[in-house]
Amino acid sequence: MAEVTDGGPGGWSGVARTAQRYQGVLSLVLLLVFAYAFEPLFFTPNNLRNVLNQVAIPGVLAVGMTFVILTGGIDLSAGSLLGLLNCIAATWMRDGMSLEATGAYILVLGLGVGALSGLTIGVTRMQPFVVTLAAMVSLRGIAYVYTDSKNISGIGDGLAPLQQTQAALPVPAWILITVTGLAALILARTVFGRNVYAIGGNEEASRLAGVAVTRTRMGAYAINGFCVAVAALLFTARGNNGDPAAGLGYELDAIAAAVVGGCALLGGVGNALGTFVGALFISSLTVLLILQNVNDKVAMGWKGLIILVAVYLQNLGRK
């Protein structure tokens, strides 16, 4: 993905290229410098654990979404799938199943639903927006039917291992780090990863070059579904219940994190580490705004504006 820069004075375009290469890192550093200067509570161990606990769910969702966005697609059903898997996981735990069995089942379900979305998009050639919009509506409906519109509580403490702290970091943070690392490896070091970038860059050319477009797309959506399942397990542990309304709008948070992290919605540009940084940026911002006692309605406005600006900053070098 060679970058084309404008032919302005050499010095500036060099800086711009560097700025773009480091994507959201720039915004994150800026934010952290501000936090360091003005919010003494931000860098306390307590709060850093708090930030890491918060970033895990949107972070894992965003890393999954990165695969989909890289192919030039989008997944609007991530929040609904999270809600459904949250209900199923809570039901299994309530009925006395082990964490291992429940976890495996949820991960397989997520993988399967994701693969099905990818297959549908690949075979019917319908737009990902439309297919996943339909999935968003149906999956939410299934969650309500599955639970009879009730919350599932009384699931015991079987999920407690997902809430503990291990080696100084909360377990959800370790899971996010692992997922991000694996995703980065898959994208950078495998043929599948290269194909994901290729079909996002130019689908027709990749097809002509012999890339199995539908299979690659299916793989990308399957990985995304798997990540949604991981996030659903973390979500279930965090609230220790099942809620058919869970995850409403989370797909948009995931897309925002990926975009702040440097993913281009047209596909072909972005990576998992960037997305991780983007998610960390948004979660840090949320926490900082609360610590600074910014009115939550005012905070929403600022968050939108800051996300817009962060993306603009990164795009300076891109043309």
Add this chain to the structure above:
Amino acid sequence: MKWMIGALAALVVIGGCGSKPEGGTPTAAGEAKPLVAFAQANSQDPWRQVFDKEIQAEAAKHGDEFAYEQQSAEDDPNKQISVIDTLLVKTPKVLLVSPVKESVQQTVEKAYDAGIPVILLDRGIPGDKYTCLIGGDNVEIGRKAGEYLVERLGGKGTVLMIQGLGGASATLERAQGAMEVFKKNPGITVIEGDDCKYQRKAARDYMDTFLQSGRAFDAVYCHNDEMAIGAYLAMEAAGTPKKIIVGVDGCQKEIVQYILDGKVDATFKYPIPGPEGIRVAASLLKGEGPPADKKIVLPTEIVTKENADAYLKANPNLF
């Protein structure tokens, strides 16, 4: 040109995090005033908006004794867990929580176990790890509404009950209380109407369709005022002869005006627990100990044409 926009953008980021509402608490070291923090469920629906105004007004009266901060969670339990975790970083002396769902239980208990008094407002959580719960009694409100309707109908007639969001405790309890009374009066027939989600438009759509069915009825009991207004608007448009209409909440100037105009007959105030919560927090900070009753039930009051003007004067913060 680009760098200027970039610099401007950076300023926006910094400005956004730095902006505070008036009366924001300085977090500098040496801050003497203890902090009372409130995690609100949402700040969107009319009842919550009056709630916010009243709790802030009461907190302002205690401005010399403690600093007050609040954050809302857009009705997402996962977001509320994050908000509470972040507020705890600021080590409040008293934590007020209006839970979105029972799933915030773990976080609330964490605060309570750490020795922070927790005052729950409006909705409770399972278990007894909280200092006190302050709220209204929806079953009693349902009963009062049922008794009013039976009296107005002279013990004989058909009541159409337009229901709130399915599965919500307020819906179940407001229905339960009224049904208790109706069942004791054999002359009363009840038509259980649809789930209209507490929304004016949904109630209007439902009433439009119901009127088409031609089924006879004498009174309408709506689980909130918004739906009572929606039902009235449908009947007015259809030219239906005047029926008795009763709502619940009494938190809007608009419903009081409808009552004054004789369009709606009565509403029952769903009491706002905010000010009482602040008073309990203030007495806890003075070392006066927790209230004698762990559950404080605030009384409802009926609003009819006779006392509507007085009600408006007594409740200046109505939405």
